[in-house]
Amino acid sequence: MRDAAFWILAGTLLAAAAAVVTARSLFRAAFALALALASTAGLYLLAAAPLLAAVQILLYTGGVLTLVVFALVIAGGETEGARWRRPVPSLATAIVVFIALARIVGRAGLPPGPFAGVGTGAAIGRAILSEYLVAFELLSVLLLGAVFGALLLARRDRAS
Amino acid sequence: MTLTHVIVVALAMFAIGVFGVLARRHVVGVLLSIELMFNAVNLAIVAIASSRGALEGGVLVLFGIAITVAEIAVGLALVLVAHRVRKTGALDDLDTLKG
Secondary structure (H helix, E strand, O other): HHHHHHHHHHHHHHHHHHHHHOOOHHHHHHHHHHHHHHHHHHHHHOOOOOOHHHHHHHHHHHHHHHHHHHHHHHHHHOOOOOOOOHHHHHHHHHHHHHHHHHHHHHOOOOOOOOOOOOOHHHHHHHHHHHOOOHHHHHHHHHHHHHHHHHHHHHOOOOOO | OHHHHHHHHHHHHHHHHHEEEEEEEEHHHHHHHHHHHHHHHHHHHHHHHHHHOOHHHHHHHHHHHHHHHHHHHHHHHHHHHHHHHHHHEEHOOOOOOOO
């Protein structure tokens, strides 16, 4: 059952990832990315991390998809002509990256055994608000900066 | 489903993202591919942390997701500005800084 779910999710994930880089229309690419992110959330569930799966769908899939579709509606996502720039060197680089990373991971060795989970939502929340409080506060400053930065950049009437 | 399976899927997704970053012709396509790479890294972190029962992995991924959403908001704002100034999002035409 778990194995079947894993293969279905992994297949969907890789097919959606391939669609992100091959789709001519960027709208399709954006929705393929949403599908890839959602199947990743499914894999998080299988890896015993339900909180992360929820955050992945709510924040990541929802947030990214909304922003990208907004930007595409305004800026337009179509390019004419060839589908890719430099497809052959890019493909070669991607294959080299895959092999190199696989060799590094293989040499490092992976811990066997089942997925024990990354802790309950309560445990993660307690860790964020105690041990990682400084990082948490810095993150809120970063988000504030990102909001101001995005607004400032995207403002139409800025004096230039 | 073992850790190795998940890591191989994550590596494949990362490699697809690398291809997309290098080969996509529109800025937004490159941003989407970067998201793909980022998601692959997250998947690897979650899988390894979960197989070790490590709480830190979950915290790291939560922070990472928040940072990425901020990053893509600023990135898309830049895309909009580029589109307004140069009237295009095609990378081949956005080469002013390329000496």
